[in-house]
Amino acid sequence: MPSKPRIGITLGDVAGVGPEVAVKAVLTPAVTARCVPILIGDLSVVRYYAERLAPTRTLRAINRPAAAKTEASDLQVLDLKNIEFSSVRVGQVDVASGRAALEYIRTGVDLCLAKELDALVTGPIHKEAAQQAGINAPGHTEYLAALCGVSEVRMLLVVGHLRALHISTHLSLREALDCVTQERILKTIRYGVAALQQLRIGKGRIGVAGLNPHAGEGGLFGREEIEEVAPAVAAAQSEGLDVTGPIPPDTIFHRMNRREFDLVVALYHDQGHIPLKLMGFDSGVNVTIGLPMIRTSVDHGTAFDIAGQLTANPESMVNAIELACVMSSDEF
Amino acid sequence: MRPRIGLLLGDPAGIGPELVAKLIALPETHARADVLLIGDRRQYLRGADIASTLDLHPVFIECPSSTEDYAPGNASAAAGDHVLACLRTAISRWQVGRIDAIVFAPLNKQAMKLAGMSHSDELRYFADLLGYRGSTSEINICGKLWTSRVTSHIPLRAVSSALTVEGICEAANLLDRALRTGGVAEPRIAVAALNPHAGEGGLLGTEEIEIIGPAIREARARGMSAHGPLPADTLFIAARRGDFDGVVTMYHDQGQIALKLLGFDRGVTLAGGLPAVITTPAHGTAFDIAGKGTADVRALREAFAVACRMVSR
Numbered sequence: 001m002p003s004k005p006r007i008g009i010t011l012g013d014v015a016g017v018g019p020e021v022a023v024k025a026v027l028t029p030a031v032t033a034r035c036v037p038i039l040i041g042d043l044s045v046v047r048y049y050a051e052r053l054a055p056t057r058t059l060r061a062i063n064r065p066a067a068a069k070t071e072a073s074d075l076q077v078l079d080l081k082n083i084e085f086s087s088v089r090v091g092q093v094d095v096a097s098g099r100a101a102l103e104y105i106r107t108g109v110d111l112c113l114a115k116e117l118d119a120l121v122t123g124p125i126h127k128e129a130a131q132q133a134g135i136n137a138p139g140h141t142e143y144l145a146a147l148c149g150v151s152e153v154r155m156l157l158v159v160g161h162l163r164a165l166h167i168s169t170h171l172s173l174r175e176a177l178d179c180v181t182q183e184r185i186l187k188t189i190r191y192g193v194a195a196l197q198q199l200r201i202g203k204g205r206i207g208v209a210g211l212n213p214h215a216g217e218g219g220l221f222g223r224e225e226i227e228e229v230a231p232a233v234a235a236a237q238s239e240g241l242d243v244t245g246p247i248p249p250d251t252i253f254h255r256m257n258r259r260e261f262d263l264v265v266a267l268y269h270d271q272g273h274i275p276l277k278l279m280g281f282d283s284g285v286n287v288t289i290g291l292p293m294i295r296t297s298v299d300h301g302t303a304f305d306i307a308g309q310l311t312a313n314p315e316s317m318v319n320a321i322e323l324a325c326v327m328s329s330d331e332f
Numbered sequence: 333m334r335p336r337i338g339l340l341l342g343d344p345a346g347i348g349p350e351l352v353a354k355l356i357a358l359p360e361t362h363a364r365a366d367v368l369l370i371g372d373r374r375q376y377l378r379g380a381d382i383a384s385t386l387d388l389h390p391v392f393i394e395c396p397s398s399t400e401d402y403a404p405g406n407a408s409a410a411a412g413d414h415v416l417a418c419l420r421t422a423i424s425r426w427q428v429g430r431i432d433a434i435v436f437a438p439l440n441k442q443a444m445k446l447a448g449m450s451h452s453d454e455l456r457y458f459a460d461l462l463g464y465r466g467s468t469s470e471i472n473i474c475g476k477l478w479t480s481r482v483t484s485h486i487p488l489r490a491v492s493s494a495l496t497v498e499g500i501c502e503a504a505n506l507l508d509r510a511l512r513t514g515g516v517a518e519p520r521i522a523v524a525a526l527n528p529h530a531g532e533g534g535l536l537g538t539e540e541i542e543i544i545g546p547a548i549r550e551a552r553a554r555g556m557s558a559h560g561p562l563p564a565d566t567l568f569i570a571a572r573r574g575d576f577d578g579v580v581t582m583y584h585d586q587g588q589i590a591l592k593l594l595g596f597d598r599g600v601t602l603a604g605g606l607p608a609v610i611t612t613p614a615h616g617t618a619f620d621i622a623g624k625g626t627a628d629v630r631a632l633r634e635a636f637a638v639a640c641r642m643v644s645r
Binding site for chain 2 (some may be wrong): 044127170171172175176177211213214216217220221222223224250252257269271272273274278279
């Protein structure tokens with residue numbers, strides 16, 4: 001039997017729901033059956049939630065992933081001792097929480113790159129707190145890319161059998177439109193092929209969305225389909241890839257839902273996010289493609305309005321961990 | 333008073349006649365309104381034959397067609413010509429107060445163009461017949477969710493420059509009026525943002541700050557309960573939950589992507605802005621299944637119900 005992967009789980013911003021969903025997730029039997037989950041954060045934060053959610057379970061602080069027990073019912077925490085929960089202002093933007101969150105990410109990345117962890121699953125950070133703490137990147141994804149020394153990554157959103165890979169991440173719509181080039185689309189298709197392999201789907205079927213209403217209706221409502229999308233699809237097909245497009249944006253997700261495609265290449269943020277969030281309720285997972293490590297993430301924010309109330313839904317976190325397990329498994 | 337609904341058979345080569353026959357055969361149809369069929373009785377009978385429903389001898393405003401036979405699944409000038417004549421009759425009957433609202437089974441744009449319609453779509457054709465010069469917009473209705481859009485069939489690249497405070501207000505106003513006519517006393521209207529995360533305070537685009545935000549304030553000043561700009565990727569989750577009655581979208585696919593996943597193929601399109609209430613199913617003539625009797629009547633039934641509701645007060 002292959003050994004269970006070691007999965008690092010960052011608590012995210014400790015003033016939000018991140019620690020709560022992380023603790024709830026590692027208490028889930030389906031999670032512990034598949035991996036050795038290691039919470040990356042501060043013991044005092046984990047203790048607060050563990051005492052309320054599972055008072056009988058033992059907490060175990062470790063200083064290296066290698067020290068984690070493989071078959072243990074203990075909650076294992078890589079304790080960075082960087083914030084005291086009694087001082088955390090739950091539900092509020094605080095530079096201290098932001099700073100702690102960034103340290104969890106940096107530690108997780110270092111351990112993944114050093115192969116001490118097999119994958120990293122990240123909890124939600126708060127944009128403003130992270131900005132105050134000096135993240136110096138438009139988002140979580142871009143921060144990870146910078147830490148890994150990678151200039152280009154792609155954002156994959158996964159909801160059950162629905163997968164949307166975006167050609168650009170966090171840009172205004174105007175800037176995103178400038179990214180709609182043959183070269184970038186072709187590159188994203190190749191990332192899509194890699195993503196499907198990493199997700200153990202194998203050689204999947206990829207659909208590429210159009211940009212304009214009705215995919216431009218033959219050039220009547222825009223020419224990007226003719227000048228950029230179609231040539232990229234043709235080039236990918238000539239590489240032997242199973243790629244179709246451009247397909248009208250308002251039918252392609254419906255078709256993926258009917259399992260005509262395993263992955264859709266979306267041409268801007270909301271094109272992929274509107275349908276997948278709508279189909280996913282609270283269950284979506286974000287995956288970063290193009291990093292030299294495996295990274296998945298919850299697809300929700302810090303939800304400051306319900307932080308600390310023990311009512312947060314851990315489904316997205318559980319799914320993110322399960323996907324990380326799939327991606328780091330030896331089987332293929 | 334019972335509403336009087338003018339019901340059109342749609343393009344005779346499509347699924348329209350069989351759908352109308354199915355609708356006429358539903359007892360609820362006659363409980364809701366007095367139905368006046370506008371068109372050629374022979375096509376209704378053919379539809380009833382295809383749908384295997386009885387001839388219920390509906391009241392007709394006769395609008396005879398030049399021929400009895402339209403090859404199913406074929407867009408033709410003859411069919412388009414007949415459809416345009418029916419539409420003109422319907423509008424003129426509405427103008428003299430003979431009917432309160434118009435419901436039509438799917439039309440075929442190509443057939444109407446072949447017959448010489450020079451307008452971009454039937455909405456402009458209606459506006460022209462009615463002599464209406466105000467703004468119009470398709471309103472898409474999917475269950476309890478009503479949406480209008482600020483821009484429609486233009487390149488995505490042209491959307492940002494096409495957004496104006498007045499245009500957004502007008503799209504909200506059309507929706508607000510339609511919802512009120514439809515029986516929602518104080519419609520809660522969500523206005524979508526253009527950029528991801530609603531622009532994230534200007535970091536990801538400034539249209540929210542410069543145009544959409546001011547438009548929402550203006551809409552509120554005009555008495556509408558308008559909210560936003562809201563991130564488009566969570567807005568429809570809130571709307572589906574029932575937090576809003578209507579959504580104003582900035583571009584075609586922003587609404588259409590969501591609506592199609594929410595089952596809009598069974599939805600309804602309302603000719604927004606016009607003085608007359610005119611509804612139709614969101615789906616088309618479905619030439620591929622025309623004449624088989626398998627077409628689903630739910631969207632037409634819903635279009636009929638919406639029209640009845642809008643004129644019953």
